[in-house]
Amino acid sequence: MTTLISDGHVVTMDPGIGDLPHGDVLVEDGIITAVAGHGTISAPGAEVIDASGMIVMPGLVDGHRHVWQSLLRGVAADWSLSDYMLEARALYSGCYDEDSAYLGNLLGGLESLSAGITTVVDHCHLQSSPAISDALARGLLDSGVGGVFCYALQNVPVYGDDVDSGEIKDVLTRLPDEWHDTNAARIRDTYFAGDRQRLRFGVALPETTPYLPGSLVRQFLSRASALSPFLVTGHWVDSGPHGVLAELCADDVWPDRTCLSHGNHIDAEDLAKLAEAGVSLCTTPDIECGMGIGPLAALRFREAGGAAGIGTDLSNYARADVLQQARLLLQVERFALAQGSPKPPRSIGYTARDVLALATLDGAEALGLADTIGSLSVGKRADIVLVRPDPLGAQPYTDPAAAVLFTTSPAEIDTVLVEGEVVKRDGLLRRDDLGVLHQRITDAAANVRARYDKLPRPEIESVWAGLFS
Numbered sequence: 001m002t003t004l005i006s007d008g009h010v011v012t013m014d015p016g017i018g019d020l021p022h023g024d025v026l027v028e029d030g031i032i033t034a035v036a037g038h039g040t041i042s043a044p045g046a047e048v049i050d051a052s053g054m055i056v057m058p059g060l061v062d063g064h065r066h067v068w069q070s071l072l073r074g075v076a077a078d079w080s081l082s083d084y085m086l087e088a089r090a091l092y093s094g095c096y097d098e099d100s101a102y103l104g105n106l107l108g109g110l111e112s113l114s115a116g117i118t119t120v121v122d123h124c125h126l127q128s129s130p131a132i133s134d135a136l137a138r139g140l141l142d143s144g145v146g147g148v149f150c151y152a153l154q155n156v157p158v159y160g161d162d163v164d165s166g167e168i169k170d171v172l173t174r175l176p177d178e179w180h181d182t183n184a185a186r187i188r189d190t191y192f193a194g195d196r197q198r199l200r201f202g203v204a205l206p207e208t209t210p211y212l213p214g215s216l217v218r219q220f221l222s223r224a225s226a227l228s229p230f231l232v233t234g235h236w237v238d239s240g241p242h243g244v245l246a247e248l249c250a251d252d253v254w255p256d257r258t259c260l261s262h263g264n265h266i267d268a269e270d271l272a273k274l275a276e277a278g279v280s281l282c283t284t285p286d287i288e289c290g291m292g293i294g295p296l297a298a299l300r301f302r303e304a305g306g307a308a309g310i311g312t313d314l315s316n317y318a319r320a321d322v323l324q325q326a327r328l329l330l331q332v333e334r335f336a337l338a339q340g341s342p343k344p345p346r347s348i349g350y351t352a353r354d355v356l357a358l359a360t361l362d363g364a365e366a367l368g369l370a371d372t373i374g375s376l377s378v379g380k381r382a383d384i385v386l387v388r389p390d391p392l393g394a395q396p397y398t399d400p401a402a403a404v405l406f407t408t409s410p411a412e413i414d415t416v417l418v419e420g421e422v423v424k425r426d427g428l429l430r431r432d433d434l435g436v437l438h439q440r441i442t443d444a445a446a447n448v449r450a451r452y453d454k455l456p457r458p459e460i461e462s463v464w465a466g467l468f469s
């Protein structure tokens, strides 16, 4: 299968090529085989996608998201972090069945493709039973999105007709059950056996990891490594009360390709140690700002020599729009730089292209995928996005990087290719079951909500509050 993307404004994000105001991209069997000025590539018989008037760029990379929460859109918009932990982790997570788990992940994957996100790291902490794990993996695979399905070694409450507060407390506080390890290996072997699959297998660490003594953290890391994941991920906001971050760096025990999320309060010294250890970092601007988690770390980490990316995090908070996240990060960093200056500074410090890199090539590097995705370079996987700038809101434009960041929404994502396969064209996902799916998703979300409404909330809330007193 050969496809020629013809006469677009090509933003390759490849430092050796740069932008081509009139460029062509040739795709053969899912791989980019040529990138050059318009009319210079000979490809007789190729299917031609006319990209004139459009911006052509690499597929976007979302380095951290909890995709199952897509079914609960918007419920978290006014939550604090502690509201989120109670509501999402202790309440809603116990209300999913196989159908809602499957549809949540399918919806999140389709939402990604529609928004030009061709690679997502799903930090999947809804592993409440083997059947639910199957549903989650199948949902993301069936969407066609690429990335890493990270099985979280973390217990999840399951609510039946009766709620036993002792059992809830136990589930939420004990170490991850051993059945997770065999179940995760089964999921890996059943769905992610290929070496260079579009969607790969990874492991997510339990949420409590950064707050535990080094000996326990090492146990978690070896449980993760024993599963031979492509990527290990985990939430990590600060250096930890036991200084475990520095200790792990000194002992060089991080698994290959570890990407931590957030890192807001990791001090400069520990950021440098992480960078030196080859651990990467992913910033999720919307929730980190909205929930007051702390200063954004991606650019500081990059300046310290680390590989940094950007993520959308909570699917129940805002839509998965990596470009919007990158723009937010840019403005927050510009604002931070100007703090303390009596007048608006003469230099704003960072550019649109700096943060577009986080959403493409740098983001790919943070996931250990820079040899495969992240730029329009010969030999890389043909994950390609065509943006049609809105004639009223985005044209005429000058810098295409500024155009995609400042005046583009998922509505302007016209065409998306994953591994050379056209999954969106003329602004529409190429699936003929979207109407049926929409109804199934609506019904499944209503069922989750109905189960949530029946939970003995005060009882669960008091167990939860007790964990932090």
Ligand SMILES: [Zn+2]
Residues within 6 Å of the ligand: 064, 065, 066, 123, 235, 261, 313, 314
């Ligand atoms: Zn998260």
